[in-house]
Structures are given as C-alpha cells and as structure tokens.
Amino acid sequence: MRHRAHTRPLQHPSFRPLFLMVIACQAALPQAAWATTKTHRKVVKIEAVKKRYEKMEMGEHNIPSDMSVLTKKQIRAQSSSQSIYSILKQTPSVNEYQQNVGPGTPVLTIRGVRMSQLAQTLDGIPMISLLSGGEGAYLNNNIGSVVSKGQIEGVQVYPGVAPPDRQGFATVGGTIAYHTLQPSVKRSADLLTRIGSFNTTEYGIEANSGTLKSAGGLRLIMRLTHTHTAGYIENTPARYTDFLFSAVKPYDYGLSQLTGTLIYNRGTGYLISSPLPVAQLNKYGLFYNYPLSEASTHETNNFITAIVGDRTYINRHLLVGVKLFYKGRNSTGSAYTNPQYINGSYPYQVNFNAPYFGFGPVGGPNNPNNGFSYDPAAVFGSYQAGEAADRTNQTSTTIGITPKVNLFLPYNDITIGGLFAHERGHGTQYFYGTLAMPEINGYNSYTGAGWGGYGYRTVYSGYIQDKIGLLHKTLHVEPGITVTEVHSRQYQPINLYAAPDYPYTLANSDRAILPYLGLSYDITRKIVAYASYGKGARFAPIADYVLGPSGSSTHAPGAETVNAYEAGMRYVGRRLYLNLDGFLQNMSKMFSFYINYTTGFAQYENIGKERMEGAEFSGKYLLTRHWAVSGNASYTRARYLNGFAATDTPFEGQFGYVFPGDPLAAVPNWLANLGLSYRKDRFQGDIIGQYTGSQVTTYDLPPTESNPQLQDATTPNPGNRLAGYFVLNVGASYRIPIHQGVLRSLKVALNIDNLLNNHYYVHYYQVYKEYGFAAVGQPYDSAYPGEPRFIEISLSGRFA
Secondary structure, three states: OEOOOOOOOOOOOOOOOOOHHHHHHHHHHHHHHHHOOOOHHHHHHHHHHHHHHHHHHHHHHHOOOOOEEEEHHHHHOOOOOOOOOHHHHHOOOEEEEOOOOOOEOOEEEEOOEEHHHOEEEEOOEEOOEOOOOEOOOOOOOOEOOOOOHHHEEEEEEEEOOOOHHHHOOOOOOEEEEEEEOOOOOOOEEEEEEEEEOOOEEEEEEEEEOOOEHHHOOEEEEEEEEEEEEOOOOOOOOEEEEEEEEEEEEEEOOOOEEEEEEEEEEEEEEEOOOOOEEHHHHHHHOOOOOOOOOOEEEEEEEEEEEEEEEEEEEEEOOEEEEEEEEEEEEEEEEEEEEOHHHOOOOOOOOOOOOOHHHHHOOOOHHHOOOOOEOOOHHHHHOOHHHHOOEEEEEEEEEEEEEEEEEEEEOOOEEEEEEEEEEEEEEEEEEEEEOOOOOOOOOEOOEOOHHHHOOEEEEEEEEEEEEEEEEEOOOOEEEEEEEEEEEEEEEEEEOOOOOOOOOOOEEEEEEEEEEEEEEEEEEEOOOOEEEEEEEEEEEEOOOHHHOOOEEOEEOOOOOOOEEEEEEEEEEEEEOOOEEEEEEEEEEEEEEEEEEEEEOOOOEEEEEEEEEEEEEEEEEEEEEEOOOOEEEEEEEEEEEEEEOOOEEEEOOOOOOOEEEEOOOOEOOOOOOEEEEEEEEEEEOOEEEEEEEEEEOOEEEEEEOOOOOOOHHHOOOEEEEEEEEEOOEEEEEEEEEEEEEEEEOOEEEEEEEEEEEOOOOOOOEEEEEEEEEEOOOOEEEEEEEEEEEOOOOEEEEEEEEEEO
C-alpha cells in the first residue's frame, strides 16, 4: 500500500426554500409586524410579498432532481456520538463511518463519490478547502470540523449535480448544504449536559436574545459547548470545543436584513493512521489499539469562520444579496512509533507515519536532499530510532465574496450569482527520533514546505439560471450555466532534489464551463415527473504542484469532471410522500499520480474514467396525528472504465492501481433506512434502522510484479467483500414544564445508538507491511471496527 411531523399536510421531505434569503425574510416578518402598524398600505405590501415567497416555497416540490433534507428536530434528536457527516447516513445513497465519537476522522461517499470530491457549503459559502478542492483528505484536519452538529439547524443533500445556485464549488458527485443555527424570536437560555458511553461528556450553554424591539428587531444567539470522549477504540481520546455567535438585523419593515455569523471550533485528539491487523483484534479484542507510548497519531485543529451578509428587497421583482466571508485553519499533527516496531521482521504495520517506513534511511551519508543536515543515526544510534517521529504544521486563510441577485418575473425566476475567493496555505514537516523535537529549517525540515513553501489559489466563478413556467406553469424548465476559472500556484523556496537548489514555482490556470438543464412536469397537483442533466468539475489539489526527485510533469492536471443524468417521479400528498429516481454519472479526467522510483520522475495526469449508476427510493407516511413512518433505499453500481494509478478507497490512505471493469472499493451496492417516529405534546420518540450492504475490499499486489507501477499497488478485490451490517438507533425526549422563577422547563433525553450491540467492520483490506517504502513479509488482513452500543442521557434546562 502506498500512502501519499405531527399531522399537518406533508411537506416534500426534500423541501427547501428556493432562496436562502426567503427563509431569512419570513423569519424577519414576525418582528416586522409591530413596525408595520403605521400604515395599512405597508401591511398589505408585506403580506403580498410573504404570499409570493410561500408560493415559491411550495413550488419546491417540482425541483428537477433528487434532494434530501434533515431538519433541526432531526439533528437535535441525535446523540453526541454523531457528527455533521454521520447524520447524513439517514438519506439515500450516503454511506459514512468514522473512527471516534463525534467529528473524528469521517469517511463519506454519496453514490460512490468520496468526500474529497463533494462540494460542501455553509450558508451558501464554500466550506471546503479551495487548495485541496475538497474535504476528508488523509490525515488532514480529521479531528473536529468547520461547523459542529449543534451549530446547524438544517442540511440539504443534493446527489449528482445540483442547479447552479446550489451546486457550490468543486464537485463531481454531490453537494452538502449546511445552514447555521439562527436566533429565535423568543428570549431564552438553555444549559446543556450529556453523559454517555466511553467516558463521553458534553456541557454547554445556548442563549437567545429574542427580538430586541429597542434595537430595531435585532436578534442574537450564542452557543458554547465542550465535549470530551475516551473514544470507543482504545487510546483515542479527543476533546472538542465549539463556539457560535450569530446576529440578524431586519430593516425596511423586515423585507431586508443584515446577518453576521462567527464560528470558532477546536478539536484535539488521537486517531489511528490505518486499520489494525485483524489477527490482533481477534486476539486482544475488537477495539484494541496500541498504547500511546508505543504508537500514536495526534492532531490539534482550529477552525474559524466569519460571514457577514446583506439581503436587500428592492421591489417585488428584485432581491439583491451579498456575503463576505473569512475562513482560517490551523492544524498540528504528530506521530510516533516505538523503534522496536520499525524493522523488517515484525509482521504488522504499526503506524504509517513513522518516517522510516515511507523513506528508509535519510540524512547523513544517505541524504539525497538539499537543506537536510540532520543525521538520525548519529543522534539516536540508528536510522530507525532517529526516524521514529514526525510533525506537520498546516495553516490556511480564505477570503471571499458571494453576490446573488434574484429576479422574479411573471413566468421566470432568474438567479445570477458568483463566487470570488482567494486561499493561501502554508505547511511544514519535520523528522526526528522523539516528539520533543526541534523544528529547524535546514536541519530536520524534510520537505520544501518546511522552508516556508506556500500554495495559492484564486477562484472566479459566476452562474446564471432561470426557472421558466410553461403550459399554465405545469411544465418547469430550469436551464443554467456556471463558468469557473481557477489560478493556482505553489512556491517552494528550495529544491530538495536539484543542484543548485534554486527555488521554484509551479503554476497553471484552468477553466470549466458547466451547463445544467432541469425539467419537471406536474402530471397532477400531486404527481411530478422530472429529469436533469448537469456537469460538474473539481480542480487538482495544490499538492500536485511539486517536483519529484527527477522533476515532474510541471503542468499540474486540469479539472476532473462528471456528466450526471437523473430522472424520476415523486408524489406529494397530504399524508404521503414518495420519490423514485434513477441516475447515471460518467466521471472522466480523474486525477492520476505516479512516481517512477526507478527514474524518480513524478507524473500527474487526467486519465481516469469511472461510472456510477443506480436507483433511489424514499418515502414518508403519516399514519396518525402522532405516528409517522419513513424510509429510503438505494442501489449503486460504481466501477472503473479504464486502468490508471489511483487513490482507490474513500479512506484515501491507500494508493495503487485500478483495472478496467473493477468495482470501486468500499462502496456498498445497497443502502437502506427505515424509521418510525412518535410526536405528542412534549414527547418525541424515534427508531431508525440502517442497513449497509456488502462492499468490495482491496488487496496489495505483490512486490514481485514485473511492472514497477504495480509493485505493492493497492487494487480492488472483487472476490473478497466486506459483509453487510445492520444498526438500530433509538431516541426519546420529554420536556417537563416547571415555571419556577426563571426556570421554564427541563428536557430529559435518552439515546441508544446500535441498540442491538452488533459487532461489525466498516473498512477491510489485505495489505503488506511497508518498510523503507518497500513491501516486506506476508500480506495480512486489517480492519476498522464500527461503533458498539452507545448509551447517552442528556438534561437541559430552559430559562426565560
């Protein structure tokens, strides 16, 4: 392996207002009521606008593609073992697993497309790293997250390619749109606490100012929580601190508003850099992990996000909005392996992050690089002992603006918008024999980034889309186009492999034109047929802009693309909702990277081809005023259409070679959810069963392969599939009215994830041990276990 809801008429479960500003406007209208008493005329105007918005929202049932929604109540009902990614598993075609309680090393796919290839937005701004073109990269900001589960009040999942105004930046297979927690109209303060399995505790406060009439309807919210867990896998403790502050200031009688959001999240903890040998899990227990004194991988990640927005009502035909944003990230990673495991005879890979495993002896007489004077053997007695520890530091800052204009005409709703952003990143890496190491450029800084290398990316993107109503507004045509231009540059102040060691810069510019066309037809008032085509693109990670030992293809690869097709039919009734759709996604120009270690030449190409196809079904039925049943099922067939060097699992820690016709590894063919919910007065109860079907595993080709590109290359193994598994989660809560002094109520809740305590693996493969960047010994099986039963009790008090 090489590493590099009650009884009202059913809303469409995929319901989302057409425009985010519509949500804000409606939220502002109640506060504006007291301001509209001056003239009856203004009241009539506001009510007319409100009705216009409501009609637009109800028209959302004819969106021309599949979409799933998680509401605030659904999100709040989850335990603290869940994350912003694990909750998505309740929607069709989404598979997810993670290494820890909360936001710990998530691995996610939608229709087989992995997390780093998906767009993610937060209140409409890109949540992903512009430099890497996605989230979820191996050992990259894996502890903690930009936004936490408690800081959001809604999520929309768009598989495939969404309409341009919801597509986000850089996707070849889906968009996840998160919406931050908004201040309420009523004043309140909640004290929160949770106690759960694996020494998991959470406590915090959430305070709402309510509508401040003396401040023109201003509303504020602040939320601060702290979570600690020992982790369900041994020796993986983690801590998370999450802070959110948000403000909404309506003006112009509530038709316009200013918004501001500040989020600071911090995650620090231990993780496993690779699955553990199955033989050891069988011997020592399913959740065994090496003691931290023998092997460890640790991350501390800080995320800060600031968004300031304005949405202005011009007239009944025109809304204008803009958001300015800033994102900052800071990450420190460290890894250590006891030298007793750094040898060719120990049968298992203990930690992939010890430098010796990947590089062999470096420094001293073996030093092939400029600017690396550290001699491991001279300092620690052997190269193995002197290359036992590694430290990386990464920072990035992003600034941007997202303007948006909505034009409402009698038969058209036109949206024009864009993204203009710049991101700068900086990284360092150091080798040593212990974690208490110096960090000195020219001594133990192994990569050029250790000298202060920088990556830059500037994005210019604009889109226009229309929604046209024809045949008495029963036929809806939604054409659109996005044009994106990306300028990327990587600066290295020293060339480790050349003499003289002059600095160098690799750069290129790339442009993508992405058309979209959606059609929907109202067969009846309740039955809608729809179809869509869209093209998406993801741009090469900035890490591809680096020279190898003998140089590289200095022009980094262009964008990988997808052509996505979808057709379906949905029924939206008073008590029943049904949706059935089929999809086909052809992915081309997929990134391929390979270093020929005979010549030392690094090759970056756009040659890969993949295809995802399948079908999805979802539905919900209100049984009575209090009972509802819902569910979904999906089938995905994902395969490679040609052979190329690839990162061939969603885990992204495995690099190898795939062959034409190979199925994508770690992508279940079948996924299903079935839920039963009960709501009455102050009680809420939910039961959710989740089935994950079998999936293809991988194995490593032997080091004796005649083709150097295939030696020790990870490749899919269709003959060996990871067994499917079933997990049952239950939750219940009850709010007790108190009305004593300032205390208004107490809410008690119980969550049990994996009620049946099923034991299962979420990831499985066969691998060789890596030693000095060579495969040694005999191949063996490794795996990640899924989370066992997790029990949590929570208590919150609401104060006026």
